[in-house]
Amino acid sequence: xxxxxxxxxxxxxxxxxxxxxxxxxxxxxxxxxxxxxxxxxxxxxxxxxxxxxxxxxxxxxxxxxxxxxxxxxxxxxxxxxxxxxxxxxxxxxxxxxxxxxxxxxxxxxxxxxxxxxxxxxxxxxxxxxxxxxxxxxxxxxxxxxxxxxxxxxxxxxxxxxxxxxxxxxxxxxxxxxxxxxxxxxxxxxxxxxxxxxxxxxxxxxxxxxxxxxxxxxxxxxxxxxxxxxxxxxxxxxxxxxxxxxxxxxxxxx
Numbered sequence: 001x002x003x004x005x006x007x008x009x010x011x012x013x014x015x016x017x018x019x020x021x022x023x024x025x026x027x028x029x030x031x032x033x034x035x036x037x038x039x040x041x042x043x044x045x046x047x048x049x050x051x052x053x054x055x056x057x058x059x060x061x062x063x064x065x066x067x068x069x070x071x072x073x074x075x076x077x078x079x080x081x082x083x084x085x086x087x088x089x090x091x092x093x094x095x096x097x098x099x100x101x102x103x104x105x106x107x108x109x110x111x112x113x114x115x116x117x118x119x120x121x122x123x124x125x126x127x128x129x130x131x132x133x134x135x136x137x138x139x140x141x142x143x144x145x146x147x148x149x150x151x152x153x154x155x156x157x158x159x160x161x162x163x164x165x166x167x168x169x170x171x172x173x174x175x176x177x178x179x180x181x182x183x184x185x186x187x188x189x190x191x192x193x194x195x196x197x198x199x200x201x202x203x204x205x206x207x208x209x210x211x212x213x214x215x216x217x218x219x220x221x222x223x224x225x226x227x228x229x230x231x232x233x234x235x236x237x238x239x240x241x242x243x244x245x246x247x248x249x250x251x252x253x
Contacts, residue, residue, distance in 0.1 A: 004223035016227035026228070029199075029206040032118060033187060036207060039122035040129065040186040041179060047126060048133035048178070049171070053163075055134070056141045067135060073128035082195040085124045086111075089196070111197050114204035121205055124192050129185065133178045140174040141167070176247040180240050187236050208232050 003010040020026045055066045073081055088095045089110035097107040110120045144167065152162045168175075190209040193199060199206035199214070208228055216225035 001227075002223045004226070005220045012223070016224050017231070019224065020227060020231070025203055025206070026208075026211060028203050029208050029211045032203075032205060033207045033209075035118060036122060036125075036189060037183055037186040039119065040125050040189075041182045043122065043126045044129045044133060044182045045175065045178060048130040048137055051130070052134050052137035052141055053167075056138055063138070067138065070134045071131040074131040076128075078128065078191040079195060081128055082124070082192050085192075086196055089120060112201055114201050117197055117201060117205045121189075121192055121196060124196070125186065125189060129182060133182070136174050136178060137171065140171050144170045172247060176243065179247065180243055183239060183243065184236055187232060 001011065001013055001016065003012045003016075051066070051070065055063050058066070087093070091097060091107060091109050091112070094110070096110060100107060108116060111117050148166050148170075149162055152166060157165065188209055189207055190213065193205055193207055193210045194213070197205040199210050209232070212225045212228040212232070215221050215228065
């Protein structure tokens with residue numbers, strides 16, 4: 001609630017918040033952030049659950065290999081990962097466009113086209129977010145009693161019915177944890193935006209965290225940036241509360 005900067009600290013009340021919601025760049029960054037979360041969280045759940053469902057039936061050595069492979073990005077610097085993806089998305093020498101050329105498709109400006117820049121970043125973040133959920137889902141799948149599936153098979157339930165009626169409900173506590181942590185992480189995404197796009201093109205990939213950084217450390221408007229942080233904290237808290245209410249379960253292992 002202050003116009004705070006180097007050498008000044010003036011009380012402005014709610015002016016910072018009014019200014020933010022009248023700023024087209026902030027409104028667009030807010031929309032980008034919600035779009036980012038809406039893409040990252042469901043994809044993280046789907047990919048991690050799909051991989052876990054396949055790996056759980058493999059041998060111990062094979063399962064360990066996949067665990068290590070998917071978990072490796074978790075312990076790797078996001079700066080290194082982002083730099084690697086910058087090479088993958090390179091419009092001339094990148095692997096992504098090379099793969100498209102093999103299929104006879106035209107090259108794509110992955111990070112320079114406002115239509116595909118945000119989805120491209122979502123793919124990047126999902127690749128390094130699925131490691132921990134896969135480990136958690138594998139542990140949860142291993143704790144589901146086999147007798148449940150045997151009883152379902154005797155009653156004539158197929159694979160899909162067993163997955164829908166037994167596996168998904170039993171994974172609800174794990175899914176809640178993954179959804180909440182993935183949502184918080186997606187709202188706080190910064191490094192991949194900073195390195196790959198710088199918020200461009202034309203603010204198409206600018207998020208609240210990136211705009212907060214720019215406002216505070218490039219333009220020196222610390223009060224305005226702090227207001228963004230408060231708004232982000234409120235949004236995350238409300239969404240987390242809703243998620244806990246919706247996914248609450250009495251299932252215990």
